Amino acid sequence: GAGVSQSPSNKVTEKGKDVELRCDPISGHTALYWYRQSLGQGLEFLIYFQGNSAPDKSGLPSDRFSAERTGGSVSTLTIQRTQQEDSAVYLCASSLGTGLSTDTQYFGPGTRLTVL
Amino acid sequence: AQSVTQLGSHVSVSEGALVLLRCNYSSSVPPYLFWYVQYPNQGLQLLLKYTSAATLVKGINGFEAEFKKSETSFHLTKPSAHMSDAAEYFCAVSESGGSEKLVFGKGMKLTVNP
Numbered sequence: 041g042a043g044v045s046q047s048p049s050n051k052v053t054e055k056g057k058d059v060e061l062r063c064d065p066i067s068g069h070t071a072l073y074w075y076r077q078s079l080g081q082g083l084e085f086l087i088y089f090q091g092n093s094a095p096d097k098s099g100l101p102s103d104r105f106s107a108e109r110t111g112g113s114v115s116t117l118t119i120q121r122t123q124q125e126d127s128a129v130y131l132c133a134s135s136l137g138t139g140l141s142t143d144t145q146y147f148g149p150g151t152r153l154t155v156l
Numbered sequence: 157a158q159s160v161t162q163l164g165s166h167v168s169v170s171e172g173a174l175v176l177l178r179c180n181y182s183s184s185v186p187p188y189l190f191w192y193v194q195y196p197n198q199g200l201q202l203l204l205k206y207t208s209a210a211t212l213v214k215g216i217n218g219f220e221a222e223f224k225k226s227e228t229s230f231h232l233t234k235p236s237a238h239m240s241d242a243a244e245y246f247c248a249v250s251e252s253g254g255s256e257k258l259v260f261g262k263g264m265k266l267t268v269n270p
Contacts, residue, residue: 044199071256080165082262083200083246096257131199140188140250141207145258147192147199 042066044148046132052154053122061117061151065134072115073135073145074107078128086130089115090137122155129153158183158249162261170269175234177264179221179247182228189230190248190258191221200246206230217241242268 045064053059065072074086085099089109100106104122109115119126129152133145161180169175181187191203204215211223217240221232230247244265248258 073257075258075260080262083248083258083260085257085259088257090256099257133200135256137256140205140256143256144202144205147201149197149199 044132044134044146046130046148046151048151049149050152050154052156054156055124056121058118058120059122059153061119061130061153063115063117063132063134063148065113065115065132066146067113069134069136069146070112071135071137071143071145072109073133074115074117075131075133076128077131077150083131086117119153122153124155127153127155158187158259160247160249160259160261162247162264164264165262166265166267168267168269169237171239172236175219175232175237175241175266177232177245177247177266179230179232179261180228181230181247181249183249188250189221189223190250191215191219191230191232192246192248192260194244194246194263196243203232203245237266237268239268239270242266 047062070091072089075083077083087107088096104120107117129150131150133147135143135145159182189206192200204213206223214220219234244263246263247261
């Protein structure tokens with residue numbers, strides 16, 4: 041079956057512009073995660089959705105970042121007024137949501153964002 | 157707060173040599189521990205995970221890792237490196253019974269020389 045897909049694969053934008061990044065999780069996965077992979081910084085957790093529960097937004101770096109998940113499936117990460125430090129690879133993952141002891145997060149290929 | 161330390165950013169081994177990638181964690185509660193691999197231009201793939209069962213965990217592609225509570229370590233090993241093992245490896249931790257989010261180390265790029 042299809043894995044996690046993300047679009048676009050690459051995005052180049054100018055400083056100050058807004059961008060939207062899309063994630064299509066694996067069908068049937070109730071949990072969805074966004075991470076950011078910056079050069080030399082590893083992966084940072086951004087936000088986590090689980091079913092109809094309120095999302096865990098504790099990793100969002102500023103109020104310029106927001107995410108939504110419509111219909112419990114597709115998710116969009118929005119970055120407003122982009123800054124050069126937002127340049128990174130944004131990774132989406134999904135899982136069954138049964139808990140880490142039995143579950144696995146499956147990652148998409150990422151969206152490489154470059155802010156000029 | 158949880159954290160993961162992967163000392164260094166790059167390791168190079170010869171084909172057929174032992175692979176040892178170090179990971180140390182800090183967690184105030186019993187952790188879940190993970191190793192992920194990222195091949196060039198691909199997404200992360202789970203190699204193995206520790207969830208408080210056996211301390212020696214076997215994963216895919218001949219990799220294994222041992223949880224050592226006394227050393228707060230979860231080092232990844234493979235007895236004999238293959239050229240196809242060249243990739244970036246990430247160690248991650250999460251709190252058992254807590255949030256599902258993972259805290260990752262900065263990654264280690266493995267080069268395998270012929």
